[in-house]
Amino acid sequence: MRVLTADHPLIQHKLTYLRDKRTDSPTFRRLAEELMTLLAYEATREVRIEPFEIDTPVARTTGIKLSNPKPLVVPILRAGLGMLEGMVRMLPSAEVGFLGMQRNEVTLEATTYANRLPDDLTNRQVFVLDPMLATGGSMVDAIRFLVERGAKDITAVTLLAAPEGIAFMQEQLADVAPPITLVTGSIDERLNEHGYIVPGLGDAGDRLYGVV
Numbered sequence: 054m055r056v057l058t059a060d061h062p063l064i065q066h067k068l069t070y071l072r073d074k075r076t077d078s079p080t081f082r083r084l085a086e087e088l089m090t091l092l093a094y095e096a097t098r099e100v101r102i103e104p105f106e107i108d109t110p111v112a113r114t115t116g117i118k119l120s121n122p123k124p125l126v127v128p129i130l131r132a133g134l135g136m137l138e139g140m141v142r143m144l145p146s147a148e149v150g151f152l153g154m155q156r157n158e159v160t161l162e163a164t165t166y167a168n169r170l171p172d173d174l175t176n177r178q179v180f181v182l183d184p185m186l187a188t189g190g191s192m193v194d195a196i197r198f199l200v201e202r203g204a205k206d207i208t209a210v211t212l213l214a215a216p217e218g219i220a221f222m223q224e225q226l227a228d229v230a231p232p233i234t235l236v237t238g239s240i241d242e243r244l245n246e247h248g249y250i251v252p253g254l255g256d257a258g259d260r261l262y263g264v265v
């Protein structure tokens with residue numbers, strides 16, 4: 054698995070405000086979207102393209118366009134929804150599928166409560182969005198789900214990642230065939246005893262949408 058940290062100063066600037074506990078929900082939502090747009094630049098570096106001939110007002114030239122099938126973007130509900138708009142702004146022709154996953158806050162095990170994805174992902178390039186990679190349980194389950202349906206290559210995009218979650222992904226996904234890339238805004242220090250990322254930003258879903 055390839056791990057890319059997008060340590061651009063604008064990303065770090067926006068992450069700092071996102072982490073700040075004084076940041077209110079509307080600002081948090083705006084920052085999460087903006088951060089996704091900036092991370093999309095790194096995450097789509099290997100998006101599939103093909104040559105495309107056009108006429109400029111001056112001459113014929115060969116450019117490029119996105120290949121078919123178009124990429125599939127999969128936000129993991131709830132918190133991944135906060136990144137969706139920022140991604141589809143950059144990839145307006147992408148299709149969107151949804152996976153609902155919830156981590157049990159005691160056992161830290163993830164369960165899947167919703168799935169609205171194409172059954173057949175053969176040959177699809179997939180981008181999975183979730184702001185937080187903590188233990189890695191949710192992301193590993195999501196990626197296994199996509200691999201079982203035939204996804205060709207998968208890029209996970211997170212705002213923050215814990216070293217423990219990255220190690221878990223590396224260990225659990227070592228045997229999967231499609232190439233896996235993780236693009237993250239930051240690799241934080243560690244997980245605390247409750248499975249929260251330190252320094253982190255708290256509960257991303259709650260900060261985006263309120264406590265449930």
Ligand code: PRP
Nearest residue numbers: 131132155156186187188189190191258
């Ligand atoms: C959060 C987060 C990830 C998961 C990360 O979601 O958005 O999906 O926890 O933790 P893990 O790496 O240890 O699995 P949560 O389950 O709190 O649901 P929510 O998005 O609905 O708030």
Ligand code: URA
Nearest residue numbers: 187249250255256257
């Ligand atoms: N989920 C979150 O929203 N935050 C964390 O720090 C860990 C899991």
